[in-house]
Amino acid sequence: MMNNCFKKISGIFVMLLSFNIPAFADNNNMSSCSNHTLQGTYMFNVSGDLFISEEKGYVPEAYAALVSYDGNGNLILKKTSSTNGVWTTQITQATYQIQSDCSGLAVYPTARYQYFVAPNGENLTFVKVSNYDGEKFVESPDKISGFVMRISKHQIKFIEPD
Numbered sequence: 001m002m003n004n005c006f007k008k009i010s011g012i013f014v015m016l017l018s019f020n021i022p023a024f025a026d027n028n029n030m031s032s033c034s035n036h037t038l039q040g041t042y043m044f045n046v047s048g049d050l051f052i053s054e055e056k057g058y059v060p061e062a063y064a065a066l067v068s069y070d071g072n073g074n075l076i077l078k079k080t081s082s083t084n085g086v087w088t089t090q091i092t093q094a095t096y097q098i099q100s101d102c103s104g105l106a107v108y109p110t111a112r113y114q115y116f117v118a119p120n121g122e123n124l125t126f127v128k129v130s131n132y133d134g135e136k137f138v139e140s141p142d143k144i145s146g147f148v149m150r151i152s153k154h155q156i157k158f159i160e161p162d
Contacts, residue, residue: 033102037121039071040153048144059084068155089161
């Protein structure tokens with residue numbers, strides 16, 4: 001009796017599950033990303049290595065940062081960093097472009113970063129992919145990556161460093 005009841009419940013469960021499979025398999029039902037996906041203020045920290053030269057090799061870099069995205073492709077970053085033991089705080093403006101597949105690129109005056117964004121815009125990961133050599137962007141030997149999380153859906157007006 002119990003075995004027969006279990007079979008009926010299992011059969012109903014399998015039948016109900018089969019009705020939901022197309023929703024998971026249909027990519028048209030997935031949300032897509034755009035520049036608007038990133039909106040608000042996010043925070044992150046990074047520990048990595050910057051390539052200085054063939055003679056000097058890599059030096060450590062660590063920083064903590066806040067970044068505000070306007071939802072239209074513009075961002076402003078405030079970070080305090082230590083590069084080989086030298087501390088600086090700076091504010092930098094940049095642009096970003098997020099594709100419908102939730103990948104994207106942020107372009108700063110001195111570097112570019114590849115983005116992968118959560119469809120809900122709550123967080124993203126990035127890796128540094130190129131540096132500006134004074135004339136053009138070239139592949140970056142730096143070892144910089146990070147995880148970013150939203151802390152507010154509003155933008156913050158950053159105060160200039162002293």
